[in-house]
Amino acid sequence: MRVWPRSLAGQLTLLIACALFVAQAINFALLLRERNEFRLAQATRPVATRIADALEREARGERPVEADRGRVRRGAANPIPPFVFERHPEVGAELRRQLGELGLKVGRIDTGLRPSSDEDAPQYLRQHGERSGDTLLIAVEQPGRGWLRIVAPWPQPGPRLLLALLAQTAILYAIVLLPVLWAVRRIARPLRDLTRAAEDFGPGDTGAALAMRGPEDVARLIAAFNALRLRVTGMLDEKDRMLGAIGHDLRTPLAALRVRIESVEDETDRAKMADTIAEMNRTLDDILSLARLGRPSEAPTEVDVAALVDAVVEDFRDLGADVVFVEAPRLPLRLRPSLIRRAVRNLIENAIKYGGGAEVSLVAEARTVSICVADTGPGIPEDRLGDVFQAFTRLETSRNRSTGGIGLGLALARAIVREAKGEVTLANRAGGGLLATITLPR
Secondary structure, eight states: OOOSOSSHHHHHHHHHHHHHHHHHHHHHHHHHHHHHHHHHHHHHHHHHHHHHHHHHHHHTTSOOGGGOTTOOEEESSOOSOTTTSBOOHHHHHHHHHHHHHTTOOOOOEEEEEEEOOGGGSOHHHHHTTOEEEEEEEEEEEETTTEEEEEEEEEEEOOTHHHHHHHHHHHHHHHHHHHHHHHHHHHHHHHHHHHHHHHHHOOTTOOOOOOOOOSSHHHHHHHHHHHHHHHHHHHHHHHHHHHHHHHHHHHHHHHHHHHHHGGGOOOHHHHHHHHHHHHHHHHHHHHHHHHHHTTSOSSOOEEEEHHHHHHHHHHHHHHTTOOEEEOOOOOOEEEEOHHHHHHHHHHHHHHHHHHHSOEEEEEEEOSSEEEEEEEOOSOOOOGGGTTGGGSTTOOSOTTOOGGGOOSSOHHHHHHHHHHHTTOEEEEEEOTTSSEEEEEEEEO
16 A cells, blocks of 8 residues: 655645644653653652651651551551562652652652552542542651651543543644645646646647746746747747758659659660659658658548548559458547548558458447458567567568568558557467557547
8 A cells, every 4th residue: 555645735745744743742742741740749749748747746746647647657667568569769759859858858768559449539630530540658767767658649640631632633633734735735736737738748739838826936847848848849840841841852853753764765664763753752751741740730520430441441452452341330530531541551551561461340349449450461570569660660671662661651650540549559360460450549
């Protein structure tokens, strides 16, 4: 279980809660220490007063100690048996200090606890929520005159202190943590907006700039993001202009070459030159399309995916290719039809080139629509399935254009589908061949 929260608001709230807990723990320790000192004084002060009062009356000849009504008794030996009762030397030390303040010098002081009932507790203890779980036996040695013995209650702390501290902690948490949580969430809201804007930012994003809100540091961060978005958009615009100029400058000489080869008398050479120029044009189109992807000029429209795929298959059939389409019901999706058509065309071209034919089908699910292109070719080694999506990567290394293009088809198809929030996957079929799948969200 994850204890440390991920969000800024959660971490700050947890830190403040821990700080409050530590402060309350220190407060409780101090209160407990003060309570123990008060209990010690509460137990020893009456005892010292009774002993001093009894000895003073005895010195005046008014009443011997044995007749004292304050339960002070005299004995020849220590009346507290050893190894029977629990000793409390701190009581003896405090009693010696108080007797010294009263001008009495005594010898040894011994203490012991014996069981007692709540009925024996004085009334002032019961009124203050204390309970007397033990009776304190105190023996004070009077040098040359024996031992003095007195019985005193030993109050035990009741649950009132703990309950009061718990209630105080709950009130403190409610008064402090709830406003802090509200304030921290309010401070972190601009950061959440900035995170969402950064996640949604794309090459074609022309949305309004984020409002600079929150603390100064956060506002400066938002301003830096707005400036960065403008710079990135400007660089992409410049790139598009440069690509357009490159495409124009390259297509013009290619068109001139296409005209000039008409003067070549050898028909075979002329056909080869024309194929080369056509291949250069296709390569140029693929490169420019891949470079411009993310800033398409085509707007998304409602399209019947089944009709779109069927039209692409018909184009290949018209060229005499062995392509089969499994009929599917109407599947409307909102997408850029020209780009998706090109992605499907690239997958079918690969299937025809390496497998001799293709079988195209659609699979509709609750949240996705899958366009499946299957072939019966040699497939792809499992460790190279991810490599073929890299631009200019070919598994066939002869560089022969008749056995493959320049390695842009799958890279372009994946870029188009990912721009549509989908994915392209490849898998080897159990019976041989390759299955390429375009998965689009509904």
